[in-house]
Amino acid sequence: MSEIKISSVFEGTQITNLITGIAQKARDASRILAKVTSSPKDKALISMSSAILEEQGFIIEENKKDIEDSKAKGFREPFLDRLTLTPSRIKSMAQGLREVAALHDPVGDVVKMWRRPNGLLVGRMRIPLGVIGIIYESRPNVTADGAGLCVKSGNAVILRGGSESIRSNMAICTILRDSLKKNDLPEDSIQTIPTTDRSAILEMLKLEDYIDLVIPRGGEGLIRFVSENSKIPVIKHYKGICHIFVDESADPKMAERICINAKVQRPGVCNAMETLLVHENIAESFLPFIVKRFEEAGVEIRGCERTREIVPWVKEATEDDWYTEYLDLVLSVKVVKNLDEAVSHIEKYGSMHTEAIITQDYTNSQRFLSSVNSSTVLVNASTRFSDGFELGLGAEIGISTSKLHAFGPMGVEELTTTKFIIYGNGQIRT
Amino acid sequence: MSEIKISSVFEGTQITNLITGIAQKARDASRILAKVTSSPKDKALISMSSAILEEQGFIIEENKKDIEDSKAKGFREPFLDRLTLTPSRIKSMAQGLREVAALHDPVGDVVKMWRRPNGLLVGRMRIPLGVIGIIYESRPNVTADGAGLCVKSGNAVILRGGSESIRSNMAICTILRDSLKKNDLPEDSIQTIPTTDRSAILEMLKLEDYIDLVIPRGGEGLIRFVSENSKIPVIKHYKGICHIFVDESADPKMAERICINAKVQRPGVCNAMETLLVHENIAESFLPFIVKRFEEAGVEIRGCERTREIVPWVKEATEDDWYTEYLDLVLSVKVVKNLDEAVSHIEKYGSMHTEAIITQDYTNSQRFLSSVNSSTVLVNASTRFSDGFELGLGAEIGISTSKLHAFGPMGVEELTTTKFIIYGNGQIRT
Numbered sequence: 001m002s003e004i005k006i007s008s009v010f011e012g013t014q015i016t017n018l019i020t021g022i023a024q025k026a027r028d029a030s031r032i033l034a035k036v037t038s039s040p041k042d043k044a045l046i047s048m049s050s051a052i053l054e055e056q057g058f059i060i061e062e063n064k065k066d067i068e069d070s071k072a073k074g075f076r077e078p079f080l081d082r083l084t085l086t087p088s089r090i091k092s093m094a095q096g097l098r099e100v101a102a103l104h105d106p107v108g109d110v111v112k113m114w115r116r117p118n119g120l121l122v123g124r125m126r127i128p129l130g131v132i133g134i135i136y137e138s139r140p141n142v143t144a145d146g147a148g149l150c151v152k153s154g155n156a157v158i159l160r161g162g163s164e165s166i167r168s169n170m171a172i173c174t175i176l177r178d179s180l181k182k183n184d185l186p187e188d189s190i191q192t193i194p195t196t197d198r199s200a201i202l203e204m205l206k207l208e209d210y211i212d213l214v215i216p217r218g219g220e221g222l223i224r225f226v227s228e229n230s231k232i233p234v235i236k237h238y239k240g241i242c243h244i245f246v247d248e249s250a251d252p253k254m255a256e257r258i259c260i261n262a263k264v265q266r267p268g269v270c271n272a273m274e275t276l277l278v279h280e281n282i283a284e285s286f287l288p289f290i291v292k293r294f295e296e297a298g299v300e301i302r303g304c305e306r307t308r309e310i311v312p313w314v315k316e317a318t319e320d321d322w323y324t325e326y327l328d329l330v331l332s333v334k335v336v337k338n339l340d341e342a343v344s345h346i347e348k349y350g351s352m353h354t355e356a357i358i359t360q361d362y363t364n365s366q367r368f369l370s371s372v373n374s375s376t377v378l379v380n381a382s383t384r385f386s387d388g389f390e391l392g393l394g395a396e397i398g399i400s401t402s403k404l405h406a407f408g409p410m411g412v413e414e415l416t417t418t419k420f421i422i423y424g425n426g427q428i429r430t
Numbered sequence: 431m432s433e434i435k436i437s438s439v440f441e442g443t444q445i446t447n448l449i450t451g452i453a454q455k456a457r458d459a460s461r462i463l464a465k466v467t468s469s470p471k472d473k474a475l476i477s478m479s480s481a482i483l484e485e486q487g488f489i490i491e492e493n494k495k496d497i498e499d500s501k502a503k504g505f506r507e508p509f510l511d512r513l514t515l516t517p518s519r520i521k522s523m524a525q526g527l528r529e530v531a532a533l534h535d536p537v538g539d540v541v542k543m544w545r546r547p548n549g550l551l552v553g554r555m556r557i558p559l560g561v562i563g564i565i566y567e568s569r570p571n572v573t574a575d576g577a578g579l580c581v582k583s584g585n586a587v588i589l590r591g592g593s594e595s596i597r598s599n600m601a602i603c604t605i606l607r608d609s610l611k612k613n614d615l616p617e618d619s620i621q622t623i624p625t626t627d628r629s630a631i632l633e634m635l636k637l638e639d640y641i642d643l644v645i646p647r648g649g650e651g652l653i654r655f656v657s658e659n660s661k662i663p664v665i666k667h668y669k670g671i672c673h674i675f676v677d678e679s680a681d682p683k684m685a686e687r688i689c690i691n692a693k694v695q696r697p698g699v700c701n702a703m704e705t706l707l708v709h710e711n712i713a714e715s716f717l718p719f720i721v722k723r724f725e726e727a728g729v730e731i732r733g734c735e736r737t738r739e740i741v742p743w744v745k746e747a748t749e750d751d752w753y754t755e756y757l758d759l760v761l762s763v764k765v766v767k768n769l770d771e772a773v774s775h776i777e778k779y780g781s782m783h784t785e786a787i788i789t790q791d792y793t794n795s796q797r798f799l800s801s802v803n804s805s806t807v808l809v810n811a812s813t814r815f816s817d818g819f820e821l822g823l824g825a826e827i828g829i830s831t832s833k834l835h836a837f838g839p840m841g842v843e844e845l846t847t848t849k850f851i852i853y854g855n856g857q858i859r860t
Contacts, residue, residue: 031777035801108800114822120811122821127803129833212833233663233834254856261858347461369851370538371465373557381550381854390859391552391850392544403559403642403847404663405835417833420821421799424811426684428691429820 001058001178004170007195015195019203022158022191023210026131029186030156034128036185038105041151044183045101051175052094052144059085062171063140070164082138083165093144093172096395100148103394106413107154110421118427124418128154130212132415133204135160135226137218140168146215147176147190149397153415156189158211160204162218163196170194205230213405213415215398235410236402239325240270240353242383245342245368247359248281254380255358256290261382262356264297268327270399271354271376271386275322275332277342280306283335287311291333299329306335322349339364343371350374352401354386375401375408431488431608434600437625445625449633452588452621453640456561459616460586464558466615468535471581474613475531481605482524482574489515492601493570500594512568513595523574523602526825530578533824536843537584540851548857554848558584560642562845563634565590565656567648570598576645577606577620579827583845586619588641590634592648593626600624635660643835643845645828665840666832669755670700670783672813675772675798677789678711684810685788686720691812692786694727698757700829701784701806701816705752705762707772710736713765717741721763729759736765752779769794773801780804782831784816805831805838 010018033041052059063085070083106126113123132155134146143159150157161169173192181187193200205214208231215235216226227234244262246255262273278286283306291301291311301307302317314333321332322345336342339357346355356378357368365379376386386409388396393411400406406414440448463471482489493515500513536556543553562585564576573589580587591599603622611617623630635644638661645665646656657664674692676685692703708716713736721731721741731737732747744763751762752775766772769787776785786808787798795809806816816839818826823841830836836844 034803116820116822120815125799127833228661231658233832251856257856257858265859365853369555373464373849376850376852378852379854381852381857382859384859385550385852385854385857386850390546391852392546402663403557407847408850417837419803420806420816420838422806422808422811422815422821423795424809424815426681426687427811427815428687429695429812429814 001055001171001174004062004167004174005194006166006170010195010197015197015199016203018195019193019200020207022193023131023204023207025188026156026158026191027210029188030128030130032186033151033156033189034107034130034154036154037108040183040185041105041154042101044180044185045097045148045151047183048144048148048176048179049094049097049101051179052090052097052172055175056087056090059090059168059171059175060087062167066165066167075164079138083140083168085140085168089141093141096141096145097148100152100395103152103412105152106416111418119425120427121423123421125421126413126416127419129415129417131156131158131210133158133160133211133214133232135201135204135214135216135222137162137222138165140165140172142217143169143172143192144176145395146397147173149395149412149415151180151189153412155415158191158193158204160193160201166196201226202229205232208232217398233405235398235400235406237270237399238401239351240272241274241323241325241349241351242271242354242386243275243277243342243346243350244273244356244358244383245277245336245339246279246282246286247339247357247361247364248279249361249364250282250358251360252282252286252289255286256293258356258358258380258382259290260293260297262384263294263299263331264329265384267329270325271383272327273331273383274325275334275349277334277336277345280335280337283307284310287333287335294331297329299331302330302332304334307333325351339367343368346372346374353399354378354383356381356383375399431485431601431604434492434597434604435624436596436600440625440627445627445629446633448625449623449630450637452623453561453634453637455618456586456588456621457640459618460558460560462616463581463586463619464537464560464584466584468537470613470615471535471584472531474610474615475527475578475581477613478574478578478606478609479524479527479531481609482520482527482602485605486517486520489520489598489601489605490517492597496595496597505594509568513570513598515570515598519571523571526571526575527578530582530825533582533842535582536846541848549855550857551853553851555851556843556846557849559845559847561586561588561640563588563590563641563644563662565631565634565644565646565648565652567592567652568595570595570602572647573599573602573622574606575825576827577603579825579842579845581610581619583842585845588621588623588634590623590631596626631656632659635662638662647828663835665828665830665836667700667829668831669781670702670831671704671753671755671779671781672701672784672816673705673707673772673776673780674703674786674788674813675707675766675769676709676712676716677769677787677791677794678709679791679794680712680788681790682712682716682719685716686723688786688788688810688812689720690723690727692814693724693729693761694759695814697759700755701813702757703761703813704755705764705779707764707766707775710765710767713737714740717763717765724761727759729761732760732762734764737763755781769797773798776802776804783829784808784813786811786813805829
């Protein structure tokens, strides 16, 4: 592989031409890729996986240049850690591509078929969306993960990673494209934007005739920037303020296990619990016990008035706390009168991401499942299961908290749409 | 019912406050409506249907004022005809509401359910989208049709019709809201914007926190205006340049019947045929015959060079013709070498709406169905079947030619999304 070259100075319409050219090539590639059956795509994915391992020297070399540049610019840990590609991280990228190859290919599936009174046989067949744009921040593994899921589902992809990881991303992209070519698939199915110029993103977001969907992956700032400037549909994922409601009939041991898991196992992710709601009839027995367990695990508790009557040593929760995604070992706790108050609290302060109820009551379990319209609603299980892999979708391209097209974790199926296919034998409309 | 009052002059932030207030009330109503089971919704729809008939005097009276205003502004036929509500048109609005009541309610359906290795039972349950905005032009029947489909699928709706039909729309809306109230459903589930001020649309399109989806219904100008100015996802439907490919193996009698139906039965609609593609091996026998039939039916033919060698008297088709949706008794005709050339022509000039192949060849039928990625693809049937009612979706809220969320005719199911529901028994993530 040859050294990665990056352009960053553009004049006049150069950047427009560059990005439009990339998008046109992606559209052309997508038309070919859409008609390819699973076997050639899977072969290419497996060959990408091998190539990533074989060429890891090249990847690490380019990654080191990114790290040096970032150090020179004054970036520190944990940013530098997220940027770094170690042999074990490269191995897991390669493993990820193999896992995507092993997934079921949704393209061409007929999801439903029915007969009309006039004899027409009508079905809905899955087809790729076309061209996907992925705009992401520092982790270079998204290059391989995102590209793999797009190729699997027959979509061309345009990748725009953070400027700090541009050499790493381009190195990975070069290897993936090479594998496509060796497998007689159009190499422009995977393209990276070869510049750190931020105006490239704005140019990309205008091209609604060439790009069908944009998926931003990163902090809230990036996601807002993309959705505010895009003419193309955007799958949004702002934040996860996940709630657990411990009902009066909850098994306390189960409630403890699930609450600790949801808050402590990995507090920095979007499906971790941020607010605990406790039924008032169980609060006096359950709260002292669970608060102690949280404190042993290093969690800071911020409680409502009633909570602080029962466990007076905890901090007071302000109105802002109920709206906050801590992404840290902090938890807000509120005592509620009943399930209805829990549901209203979630409606007012929640982010429509993930909520769970812990209960032994049949009616309450069903009422909670029906009334809470978050993207994932659980009974007696940890909010941490709200994840494409854990739910059985295979690898995940993102989590949508907006309801259009997809709601919740998105796998390869969510990178497709359906067309109507109709078998007739001469029918006309009268 | 009392006379409709309309405000049209606003100062400062009045219009912002008016529209935001309407959107907030819609959001609140949508939360209640989302939890309502089918029976109360269906009862309300049937009572709306009766009320429309009982109050038709009031509707016709307000409609007459709209017609007078439009005449005074210089509008003429066919505009005035589209605006006019006759007793028979009111009857069919009422009938439409009854038909929507009889449809299956998708809300709460679990479309899929599977067991994970750890015992979690994971399903996808249909839920309403929330609040739908419908922006439409002169036909006042959209008020009842759109509102009916939204209420059926548990969505609140904000209706913004053309300024020429505002009194008719508000009269219908008043009656529908009254029926909601009498059936103990939130009347703010159906609201009309009570002003002809065009800035109301711009205000509406900003409210992404309150409105989940915008559906424009009308000409290309309206649809472009809405999509260019909306922060909210928009379901687009620009145009239908529908093709029929007559393969060499086609049964000529069937091809004739279908082609005539697709072009002539109702030329002014989006699923009428605009371009006929004929296989070169059948062109010499088929073209003289079908062109004669078209000419008898008053259709003007514009042909490619090869077509004009066979039927020299027809007009020459220009490059522009292949891109044109005539919506009239005009048809462009091209002779192609084979199925591949037909598919390429459709890819280049088509609008991804509806295409059909007429063939007796098994392989070609399957290849056409797989390779053409339009929203509706037919074998041996008229393009005129690309319609929600004809395909069995029940009434139609629109046709999407963009792939996100829905592609093709949209029924009540397309006004819902799915959430993940999960039944556990204490599972935590390890």
